[in-house]
Amino acid sequence: MTITEQQATGTDFSTARSIVLQENERLLNAVQPDQWDRAGQLLTNARAVFVIGNGRSGLAIQMAAMRLMHLGLKVHVAGEVTAPAIGSGDVLLAVSGSGTTGSVVSAADVAKKVGASVLAITTAPDSPLAQRADEVLVLAAADKQDHSASITSQYAGSLFEQSVLLASDALFQALWSKEDQTAERLWERHANIG
Amino acid sequence: MTITEQQATGTDFSTARSIVLQENERLLNAVQPDQWDRAGQLLTNARAVFVIGNGRSGLAIQMAAMRLMHLGLKVHVAGEVTAPAIGSGDVLLAVSGSGTTGSVVSAADVAKKVGASVLAITTAPDSPLAQRADEVLVLAAADKQDHSASITSQYAGSLFEQSVLLASDALFQALWSKEDQTAERLWERHANIG
């Protein structure tokens, strides 16, 4: 962990907004689109999709999971009450900025062992998580434990977590485009109780 | 509900990425920064902050809630096992694209009744939620039930939900700037078990 004396200073909302927008634009434009298009194929061909991530990364990938359910895929969130065992033919969509989060790397090990595929979203292409993945989706933000502000002026993993959502939603948009489904058809799958 | 025949067509990841980035840039640059700076003051002066939102809006505002906790605020998510009653001096940060979500509007009513302040994030400045708010933070995306693609080419509330995260994180960055706290100090508050 590289803890530095990073502090945000003299920043009002207007300045911060520009930082957030510019950092995401630069980051997402550096992404390899073909990796995400291949990831999309893996997801739509899966028996079921399981997503896993800790903290804010976990919340961002849950937002993606909900959209995949709206698209008609069978989706589970690791740790959810109703999530069964992952098995052969399933896909694990695993998110970790550092690629070293214990529970996420362990889940990737289980997935490989039972014959599931692993899609990794990470900043670190050589990380333990990436090494276990069938497809590595690199988002070149700083790892959240790097507080040195070299890549982002934002706190910790914020840029990574934002880009997980924006890239996942772009992937959803591309997948939706490939399906012959109107917005109305997707809408019928939205939760109607709770 | 205006359900149309909206469909995304001919969109690969690269095209979808451009749509997501451009829509968020246009939307966030139309935001009134002074509203968010005032909201920040309300939040930092609160006895405790409660956040509420349904579905993906709820997940986005939970990401914001986690950051406010890292900043040292006392924060609760509505529906969490450990969330107590909201009371006088607290602030409710309430998110609803349409401004009509039943549980969110009801929560705003309770908040007003007990002497808490209400901060609303919504697309709809004249909505029931906005009418109950002390400060209305308008994000001029389409409501998710408007499938007519007039404001966004994305599905349902996606643009709104993305902008909730990006704007909240910009607000966090501005609040962090006002505090005399290094990244290291915030980092010490991150969950270390679970």
Added chain:
Amino acid sequence: MTITEQQATGTDFSTARSIVLQENERLLNAVQPDQWDRAGQLLTNARAVFVIGNGRSGLAIQMAAMRLMHLGLKVHVAGEVTAPAIGSGDVLLAVSGSGTTGSVVSAADVAKKVGASVLAITTAPDSPLAQRADEVLVLAAADKQDHSASITSQYAGSLFEQSVLLASDALFQALWSKEDQTAERLWERHANIG
């Protein structure tokens, strides 16, 4: 709401343990077994089972939901990220001590409208929830807003919530008995990641 001056006094763990055991024994022995056996048939014939409940009732019924998943049923918890719309042929297992909880009664209305069956677990056989149910499973504990200690010496809905778990687990045991499935077969369905 009948709020009284109820207080527990002079109770150590040993005394409290006896109260909990005796109250549950008396309550569960007053249950009509045939209602639960019929409920079991509805659950195993469902296209999918949705469970809903607030607070501790919700946690108790989530424990039941997990076991139904282990048994091989398709199960969703209302409010879970991956829960889709309830529809025709599904069963809603709805829990409310008072039978008046807003979100639970609303869910029962939606279920009836879309052609799903409703199983209600409640203390109140004449409540709004019970009136919407195809089968009412009465657990004759006090409603949690009755603090008068006439039926239970425990706080609020504690007895009801305990009995929801114990009765649901007895129902699971009976359902398991009807299936030709070893413990090992169920065990294979337990979550293996997260």
Added chain:
Amino acid sequence: MTITEQQATGTDFSTARSIVLQENERLLNAVQPDQWDRAGQLLTNARAVFVIGNGRSGLAIQMAAMRLMHLGLKVHVAGEVTAPAIGSGDVLLAVSGSGTTGSVVSAADVAKKVGASVLAITTAPDSPLAQRADEVLVLAAADKQDHSASITSQYAGSLFEQSVLLASDALFQALWSKEDQTAERLWERHANIG
């Protein structure tokens, strides 16, 4: 893992109910009350209480956590969005039937390292979790991976998970008895939004 050919046979709801009641009565009456009374003192003196458990054990201890919050304690659930770092003066209430659950044992290690106390609820007094605990609360049910039906006829960890709830609620009742708080005072702390 001892996987056997255990199956429940010839059991209707009425029979299953008797099994559940008798097993809990026998188990809870074998508990050492003084251990739980000491645990109660640790909890009420804590700066904050953190609870952790996986699956159904986790849900049962969350039910207990909610009651401790109603009693006025500061409570966090591991993994909740708003849970901060555990620290000196806090108490970790850790539940694992086998006493070997990875995330729970790791949490106990962290707790000890930062100066927090550990309360373990487990079937296994010699387990890794018990070895890290300041107070071990033994519930002598079978571990859920012992499918041999020697102690319980129920599936997997069901008896353990039921007894976690019943014993925790008895502990709550005893703690409430020691406080000068009416039911009405506790009721005011119940969540009023969400």
